[in-house]
Amino acid sequence: MSPPLITHIYTADPSAHVFNGRVYIYPSHDRETDIKFNDNGDQYDMADYHVFSTASLDEPYDVTDHGVVLHAEDVPWVSKQLWAPDAATKDGKYYLYFPAREKEGVFRIGVAVGDKPEGPFVPDPEPIPGSFSIDPASFVDDDGEAYLYFGGLWGGQLQCYQGGNDKFDASWVGPKEPVGADKFALFPKVARLSADMRKFAEAPQDLVILAPETGEPIRADDHDRRFFEAAWMHKRGDTYYFSYSTGDTHYLVYATSKSPLGPFTYGGRILEPVLGWTTHHSIVEFQGRWWLFHHDCELSKGVDHLRSVKVKEIFYDKDGKIVTEKPE
């Protein structure tokens, strides 16, 4: 079994970026709770974020914990559940994007701003206007245009917005999603970010994922391939790779496009299921190699909400397809 990168606390949902020649990791900070497990994810009851960094991804690991960079109590609109974050930089500032439940229990996405990649980060007093659901992933393209990808089913509430981005339908709260061979899957959302990185520049739109064999959107019943949560975007050459978790089938998979807005075509699996219910990742190029950051529950011996971040090198074949990895 490969060792976790971080062992002194539980960490999950790692978003990795290379800033100033170092790899910075922005994970969730898992903690013990006495909350009963359920399919709504209530047991994932995290209250703060740490940032980590390292100059090398080879073993033995030497990872710096920069400490708590944001606490739920520092964010006026948050009630609980600081879930998977991400970070971006533009014009010398650093932006931490994070989902959490507001006081009424609805997930929104917030932003906090800092001067250094390791924080500290000062949160905006309100969530990003028009934001909803979970798992924000930021991507700044070569032309400087910045995007936020987000969404998650079941506890992540994406299924509550089928009538439009601003229409929250409480009857869909819980571990629910569309069912039926004739129905298309729900898709993650993407929105361009404003120049100051703190707002959406446009209404979020669906990031459509097509089945390669039909050219049609992935179907709702196709749980091996439909989007569940854990959005991530990376670019290799002129190809955009959108990757995500399939949730209840526990795969990390990807789809490709020549545009950051899609449509994307399903490409295959990145990682087979790990120990633990969730699987969540990021992909980054560092020192000429490509790395998959992910998590599993080996350190906690299988406790689903006590996860640990790991890293492994990934490879592309001559056609740009990602070679499927097995947990190790």
Ligand code: FUB
């Ligand atoms: O960590 C809480 C949630 O679990 C994340 O937001 C999901 O992606 C899943 O990993």
